[in-house]
Amino acid sequence: MQITPLGDSAVILHVRETFDEAPNETLDEVLGYSDFLRQAHLPGVIEVAPAYTTVALFYDPVRAVAAGADPNAVFEWVAARVQTEIANGSIRLKRSPGSAIEIPICYDQKFAVDLDEVTSHVGLTAEQVIEMHSGAEYRVSCLGFAPGFPYLSGLPPELATPRRPVPRKQIPAGSVGIGGNQTGIYPTTSPGGWNIIGRTPVRLFTPQKNPPALLCAGDIVRFRPITLHEFDELAG
Amino acid sequence: MRFGMKINVRHAGFITLVQDSGRIGFRRFGVSVGGALDPHALRIANLLVENEEGAAGLEITLGGFRAHFDDRRLVAWCGGGFDVQIGSVSLPPGHVGAIDPGEELVIGPPRTGCRAWLAISGGIEVPKILESRSTDLRSEIGGLDGRALRAGDVIPLGRHTNGADEVAGLLRKDKVSAWSAPANWTSTARSSPVLRYVRGSDWDRFDPSAYDLLEHQIFTVTQDSNRMGVRLDGPFLWRKDYNDLISQPVAPGTIQVPPNAKPILLLGDCQTIGGYPKIAHVITVDLALAAQLRPGDSVRFREVSLPEAHKLLFQRERDLGLFRVGLEARAA
Numbered sequence: 001m002q003i004t005p006l007g008d009s010a011v012i013l014h015v016r017e018t019f020d021e022a023p024n025e026t027l028d029e030v031l032g033y034s035d036f037l038r039q040a041h042l043p044g045v046i047e048v049a050p051a052y053t054t055v056a057l058f059y060d061p062v063r064a065v066a067a068g069a070d071p072n073a074v075f076e077w078v079a080a081r082v083q084t085e086i087a088n089g090s091i092r093l094k095r096s097p098g099s100a101i102e103i104p105i106c107y108d109q110k111f112a113v114d115l116d117e118v119t120s121h122v123g124l125t126a127e128q129v130i131e132m133h134s135g136a137e138y139r140v141s142c143l144g145f146a147p148g149f150p151y152l153s154g155l156p157p158e159l160a161t162p163r164r165p166v167p168r169k170q171i172p173a174g175s176v177g178i179g180g181n182q183t184g185i186y187p188t189t190s191p192g193g194w195n196i197i198g199r200t201p202v203r204l205f206t207p208q209k210n211p212p213a214l215l216c217a218g219d220i221v222r223f224r225p226i227t228l229h230e231f232d233e234l235a236g
Numbered sequence: 237m238r239f240g241m242k243i244n245v246r247h248a249g250f251i252t253l254v255q256d257s258g259r260i261g262f263r264r265f266g267v268s269v270g271g272a273l274d275p276h277a278l279r280i281a282n283l284l285v286e287n288e289e290g291a292a293g294l295e296i297t298l299g300g301f302r303a304h305f306d307d308r309r310l311v312a313w314c315g316g317g318f319d320v321q322i323g324s325v326s327l328p329p330g331h332v333g334a335i336d337p338g339e340e341l342v343i344g345p346p347r348t349g350c351r352a353w354l355a356i357s358g359g360i361e362v363p364k365i366l367e368s369r370s371t372d373l374r375s376e377i378g379g380l381d382g383r384a385l386r387a388g389d390v391i392p393l394g395r396h397t398n399g400a401d402e403v404a405g406l407l408r409k410d411k412v413s414a415w416s417a418p419a420n421w422t423s424t425a426r427s428s429p430v431l432r433y434v435r436g437s438d439w440d441r442f443d444p445s446a447y448d449l450l451e452h453q454i455f456t457v458t459q460d461s462n463r464m465g466v467r468l469d470g471p472f473l474w475r476k477d478y479n480d481l482i483s484q485p486v487a488p489g490t491i492q493v494p495p496n497a498k499p500i501l502l503l504g505d506c507q508t509i510g511g512y513p514k515i516a517h518v519i520t521v522d523l524a525l526a527a528q529l530r531p532g533d534s535v536r537f538r539e540v541s542l543p544e545a546h547k548l549l550f551q552r553e554r555d556l557g558l559f560r561v562g563l564e565a566r567a568a
Contacts, residue, residue, distance in 0.1 A: 004437045007489045007517030008545040012437060019482050034264070049263040049485055051509045056263075056485030061520075061546050062553050071550055072543045143266040144483065144509035147375045151483075188375060205265075207365045207377045213265040 001086065003079040009059060011078055013037070016053040019141070020181070023153045024096060026053060027141060031094035031218045033086070040085050043067030044078065050217060051142050057082060096139060100220040103185070105134065105176050106231035107198040114164070114195035118178060121161045132156045133197065134223040138183065140215050148187035148205030148213040152221060155183045167193035174199045176223075187213075201235035241306040243356065245389040249300035249343070254360050254379035254391070255353070257290035259368035263508045269488065270370045270378075272353050273463060273504045273527035274424060276552070277314035280417045281355035283563060284312035284332045286399035291359030292369035294385075296352045298530075301343040308336050309393070310357035310400050310407075314417070316349020316425040316528050325411050330422030332413040334404050349425025349528035357404075358396035373463070374505065406566070415566055417559060421524075428454070428533075429525040431501075431518045432540045432548075433491065438481070438513035442493075446473040450515065450537050455499070457533045463505040466529050472497035473515060486510040489518040489526075491537075501526060519545035521552055 002014040015030045034050035037057060044064030049056050061074045069077035107130045109115065119126050138152040145151075160181040168191060171177070175186045177194025186192055187204035204214045215221060226234070245252075255278065258271025272278035272295055279289045294301075299318055312332045313320055320327045321342040327333040329352075335341055343352060362369050362379055371379030380389060407413060416422065433450075455470035473493050486492060490502045492512035501518060502510075503526065518526055519540065529535060540548075 005434065005517075005542055006437065006485060006514075007487055008434060008519050008542060008549065010485070010487050012485060047261050047263055049508065051485050052482045054482075054484050056487075058260075058263075058487070061549055065550065071546065074546050075542050142483065142509065143264065145266065145507055147262075147265060147267045147372075147377075149266050190374065205375070207375065210366070211265055212262065212267065212366060217264070 001083070003082060005075050006056060009061060011057050011059070011075065011082070013055040013057065013082060014053065015055060019052045023141065024139065027139060027218055028093040028095060030055060032091050035094060036089060036091045037082065037085065040089065042078075042081050042085060044069070051144065094218050096218060097220055100137060100222040101215065102222050102224050103200050103202055104226045104230065104234060105198040105200050105223045106226050106228055107134075108228045108231070110228060111175065111199035112197045114177070115197045117164075118159070118161045118195050118197055122159055124158065129159060129197065130225060132159055133183070134225045138221040140217050140219045140221060141182070142217055143213055143215070146186065146188055146190050147207075148215070150184055150204070150215040150221070152183045155181055157181065161195050163193040164195060167191050171196060172199065174201060174204075176200060199231070201231050241358075241393050243303050243305055243360075243391040243393060245303045245385050245387060245391065246340070247300055247302040248385040248387050248389065249296055250298035252297070252301055252385040253295045253371040253373070254292050254362055254369055254385075255295040255371060256292040256369045258504065259366050259370055259372070259378070262366050263485070266508055267366060267375065268372060268505050268508060270372045270505050271368065273351060274315065274353065274524040276421065276524055277424060278353040278355065280330065280421050281312045281314050281353050282359070283560065284330070284417060285310040285355045285357040286397045286403055287355055287357060287359050291355065291394075292362065293353055293355040293360060296343055296354060298350055299343045299345040299352070302340055304338060304340050305335055305356075305393075306337055308334060308404060309396065310404055311335055311341060311354060313352050313354045314422040314424070315352030317347040317423065318352050319344040320352075322411065327412055328416065330417035330419065331415070332403060332407065334407040334411055346425070348427070350530040351527055356393060357400035358394040361392045361394040372505065403566070418555070424524045425528040426525055428536065429528075430536045430538050431522045431526055432538050432545070433516040433518050434540060434542050434545050436491065436514035436516045439515060441475050441477065441513050442515055443474045443476055446515065449473060451539060454534045454536055457529045457531050457535065459531045461529070461531060463503055465503055465506055466501040466526065468499045468501065468535070470498070473499055475513060481511055481513060483509045483511040484514075486514065487517070489520065489523055490514050491516045491518065503527065519548065521545075521548045
């Protein structure tokens with residue numbers, strides 16, 4: 001498996017070449033490697049994080065040398081340790097969990113500020129878009145962009161809509177958007193370019209908890225449409 | 237020196253943040269590392285006031301900071317070209333000052349550079365969030381309710397060490413130490429700095445003209461730069477193709493190039509993943525220089541090999557070891 005440097009304090013393990021061709025198998029494999037390498041506690045490695053097709057291992061070069069790395073070949077040493085660990089270990093694929101986490105979403109026009117753009121782009125009615133969006137099953141491919149922001153694969157291809165040409169300066173926390181062939185939820189108020197079609201009252205990022213994210217890479221997600229009234233009740 | 241003592245902020249300045257050595261271990265949840273943009277500067281300042289190296293201090297951007305303390309504390313700072321005063325006495329970078337209750341600590345606007353890191357003996361003791369006291373403005377966590385300081389804020393300090401008491405004893409008459417940390421660590425603002433880089437994994441995706449431009453041309457820091465990244469104007473770094481890339485991990489130091497061909501140098505608050513090609517990475521020891529860049533500054537880049545980047549880091553670490561021994565000797 002190819003390993004390349006990410007600057008002078010990290011390496012990237014390239015698990016697969018592509019993602020969209022086989023999202024589930026790729027995720028199972030990448031998350032399997034990520035968990036395995038995190039639990040391996042390799043000397044000098046301080047953090048392991050997956051992203052779609054790759055796994056990053058962040059290391060402290062000083063600690064790597066203290067653990068025996070040749071100071072002139074630290075990257076090669078770290079890469080060799082990772083390769084050896086993979087060769088000698090048994091990587092368990094991260095199978096998708098059987099049950100889905102249900103996220104209530106209010107698609108009311110009060111929140112769905114870009115629903116018109118989506119309907120005109122995809123050529124469906126608002127009702128059809130909502131029905132298809134809430135009828136599909138999704139999987140969290142990756143967390144990123146912002147803390148706890150889930151990139152969800154599994155969007156019905158008919159709903160794919162390009163990102164807005166100019167990102168909005170402020171998108172409220174809980175906003176649900178479509179960006180290309182992915183959907184996602186903004187956990188905190190932030191700028192963003194996805195087309196907003198609803199909002200959830202559920203908190204996706206709670207820094208006081210560990211893990212701080214409600215949804216983690218590999219999780220299965222379904223959306224349940226709720227009314228504005230239900231939204232207000234759930235939001236408390 | 238008692239527990240429960242505080243810093244009282246009179247003027248918070250442009251952006252002043254509680255920062256420590258960063259939030260490690262939560263990238264897989266999309267949480268940035270953050271922390272002091274020049275972790276080495278904060279580390280040196282902490283060592284000078286007898287704190288743990290990773291203790292929380294203040295990152296002061298563009299100065300304008302005034303505060304006083306409840307009890308006698310040691311303070312030290314590193315960073316850009318700031319004038320720092322304890323009452324009427326000047327505290328140069330990398331020196332240790334003792335500040336008494338009621339005396340004012342004043343940090344003026346910088347002549348050069350843009351940030352300073354201030355350590356206070358005992359460290360700042362705001363609650364840890366996800367194992368760090370660092371302020372993350374985007375997530376609104378850490379520091380004081382995840383925000384920049386404001387006038388009137390009261391910041392809790394920890395109990396400081398016996399070592400700090402000893403050093404304070406040594407300073408009783410002089411107020412500011414005669415000894416100091418090496419100047420190249422404590423004064424990190426440079427005019428037209430040269431940032432050294434190693435090649436990025438997408439190097440081969442760029443048109444060969446980009447290599448020459450990155451290595452030899454001058455880039456200018458634009459207005460929309462912040463703790464997430466430094467946006468650069470200058471020559472266009474074109475790619476060979478414009479295929480969409482799958483998002484991959486990025487890190488502070490990564491130089492990514494969006495389709496407009498203008499590079500962005502990522503800093504501590506950068507996102508955890510990115511979909512733009514990575515042409516290069518600024519090496520760890522030069523992040524200190526990058527953290528001083530402000531809009532309008534010019535900057536150049538120079539390639540080094542990965543072993544060279546590591547060698548420079550190890551050299552700094554060895555020098556730091558010697559510096560620590562020197563600090564221990566001062567009380568003897």
